[in-house]
Amino acid sequence: MKIKGIAILGSTGSIGCNTLRVIDSLGDPFRVVALAAKQNAAKLAEQVARYRPTLVSVASESCADDLRARLRELGAPAIPRIVVGEEGLIEVATCERASCVVSATVGAVGLVPTLRALEAGKRVALANKEALVMAGELMTRAAQKNGAELLPIDSEHNALHQCLRGETRAEVRRLILTASGGPFRNCNRAAMERATVEEAMRHPTWNMGAKVTIDSATLMNKGLEVIEAHWLFGFEADQISILIHPESVVHSMIELIDGSIIAQMGITDMRHAIQYALTYPQRLPSPLPRLDLARIGALHFEPPDTGRFRCLELAYRALRKGGTLPAVMNAANEEAVNAFLAGRIRLTDIARVVESVMDKHVQGPASALEKILKADAWARHAAASEIAALVAERGSVAPV
Structure with missing residues (x-):
């Protein structure tokens, strides 16, 4: 071979x-x-x-x-x-x-x-x-x-790819991305306002890098995945849903036009998705443990709380408007996450910074790399100004 x-x-x-x-x-x-x-x-x-x-x-x-x-x-x-x-x-x-x-x-x-x-x-x-x-x-x-x-x-999009293998585009009504809910799934807004970096880094399911883990804590990671799913699979914003699923056993699902739902399930180990991407369209044996549903016993699902997790709505807004707005949203989020990790702003300030930068952005087409990179640079500068203003107004840094 x-x-x-x-x-x-x-x-x-x-x-x-x-x-x-x-x-x-x-x-x-x-x-x-x-x-x-x-x-x-x-x-x-x-x-x-x-x-x-x-x-x-x-x-x-x-x-x-x-x-x-x-x-x-x-x-x-x-x-x-x-x-x-x-x-x-x-x-x-x-x-x-x-x-x-x-x-x-x-x-x-x-x-x-x-x-x-x-x-x-x-x-x-x-x-x-x-x-x-x-x-x-x-x-x-x-x-x-x-x-x-x-x-x-990504486990969610890899799952969607697997679910879609046997279906035509016309047969699929919507995509359903699952989310663990992160470390603050059951916390009220006041607790999230006080959240430390250490608390935000305690993801309940996955072991990931700092930036991705903080995105999971704000659910911005799921917002990014909605936009990613649009480009990978050709579905519009209204055809991409999110469900909180704390067990992280169902990695994603598709709903067909007849009401049937197909789910991809597996253990929480990224090696499954990586092997799938390397060997596709073949499936090869894997040394990973098998999923034991009897041991898990029950699976739970609930809708996301967009009031507490504002980043989700911001991502849907960016996808619907298109152009350079997704790049602006992403850049502002990266700067805000770095500021939170450095103890300069609160966890809940991340969405505030991102929304403020998005509100100030003058929309443009994303048809050329130069335009995207220019929007990215502008958004980082704008986010830095927003972060500096928050720090000056508060007079103290967020708890680390």
Whole structure:
């Protein structure tokens, strides 16, 4: 069987590390040919020494020097070519030896490299929500034009992909994304106002990075997923619903026009979705534990509280208006999440910052990369001003 070269953007993060575990379990013909990480040189050096990619990208020259030194300390048999910055990410994303690119960076940094991978005709296993949120039109157009495949790694969208495999578009009435509800599902607004970073990081189901975990606490992650689902599957905002499902056993569902509902269920382990994206359209055996419904006993569902979780409505608004507004919403959210993690604003201020920036945005088309990047930069500047005003007004930082 032909070797399947895998390039990973964000190899030292949760998705990246799980992708390497999946490749370990799959064995031949999967090979790691290129890796990209921001600045975790210690973990990246271990990965390079083990998997021996020929191309590696890091954020800066100083990180590259650190990586070379660590590889020498580990006694690595060869030092790969090391590239830096956004150009380095793009080189990894378009690596000639890679047939599949796992896009697992967090935030807007993954936009251009993911787009370039699609333009190069690669299969993109996508875990980076922001790329589709910001530039869904460009991404899907590039995939269609260049014969590239766009397969989701997010558990919810991966579940939808599996549910839709046997159905025609005309047979499907709506998509139903499930959400755990995050750590504040049963908290009132006052408790959320007082929430610390430590409390917000206690996700009840998944082990994720800081940004994604905070997005889960505000349910912005689900809002981003609504926009992502629109671009992946071609459904409009009114055809995409959200259900809170604390057990996180049903990863998503589709409702058909005759009232039937098809659900994809499984254990809470991202390796299932990653393997599906790497091996599609085949299904291969997996070493993961099997789902034991008898042990779980009961599954619960409830509608989301958009009064407490304002980010959901903001995301639906961005999708309905389209253009550059989703990119603006995403950028403002990233800045606000960083400010919360730094203890500068409260958890509930995240939605306030995002809404204020969206209200001030002058809408434009998202038909060109330059327009999207310009809107992204404007929104970050506007969000920084909103955050500074909140800090000055309050006279103290939020509890950490």
